[in-house]
Amino acid sequence: MARTGFRVPEAAAAILAAALALLSLAASPALAQGSLKDFLFGERADQTQRRPAAPPVARYVSETGEGFILDRSSGKPLLKFESSYEVWALQPEVGPRGDINYKNDLGQIILRATKLGGFTLFTRKRPSGSSAEVMGAAPALRLKPVSPLALYQLMRLSSARASKASGRVIAFEADATPASSPLIADASVIASEAIVRLSSTPKGRVQLEKIGKVVIVEGARPSVVLKNGVLLIVVTPDDGMAGRPSSDRIIHVAATR
Template structure:
């Protein structure tokens, strides 16, 4: 399954000499705080590999085994730490002032320590033409329809400025549909969604009306300008 062309490829993992060094870095002798690369790759205790790109206004995170890029919101925490939350306000990452990283996942909601593995590559959207967008919409529709075992068409109102983001949002929406098919408490909500429409707007959002799941993207915000799969699932589950 193809996803929007992003700069995912990274250099070979440069393993730290020790877990402590990987988590907290080598503390400088002058007492300064350790600073991780602005775009870095990490490996969790469970073996999950992910890239954290902090060069954007909203930090971005992507696991190697997923095509979804998560836009995070940093918030200060006790002891000078920073907590990074998703668009539902849930913690995804915690960074200490010394460079330590804890990743929170569905499998490890209590958190898993992650070691710095080297410099990462930027997480970016690539320019996309009309034909490539149509192909991506078809891929998203096929993936969602296969999971739901019925046709779920995807349509979009796109411009050159929004094509790449809409294509990415289509794949994220298909991921939300796949996740809903695996949850007994979401199946009956999914059965009432007849079509997916992707449009431009001033703010990223998702809503369901008259059987249409409408996903709005905000192109000026880049990858942060579209709802996550978590947000889309939540919206679908509250549909009445």
């Protein structure tokens, strides 16, 4: 009994000490104005200190674990998720509070940079946004040279992927030059990705019935048009990776025609 009488107060004291420690943490100024998640991970509402500037090309990770590279080393910011092949060309716009909103070619906000150096990532899974932290410098996002043979093979692979997704043959054609071949190769992969995404939903499969062939050509500005069963994608090599429409824009055009 003596031993039992000794252990009970000791256990109670330990519990009380832990509770007091937790209460003191919760009452701290850092947590008083933000959540525990904010305190441990991201930017807090009361944060007033400017963060160090991120490298022009850097890798980031969101609080949900989504990794991505943001390349601001050239005229057009580029973003690539680690889980996807596609590179997104973004248009920066200054918001009412001085934040910079990075939008895709549909005008949707993908990333927001605050005046203090914080970042918020917006995705289909987290449309309300999730904070992101810079992990360090990363290689620049650039197109690689593509030989005529490699372009032909990529076009065939893109056609095969799109045909498998749709359940029928969707041919891919292109009018390429040495200067436009890298971008046309990239656009063909993005077009096949859009078709695969369309095939993943009942509504998308109905929209996919409108597409019989994909044609990629050079032009003055990047665009996409669906007419008479032909998905015409226009690329602008001088704009680099920003010179072709995104998979979201291709899907949008297919859904509205």
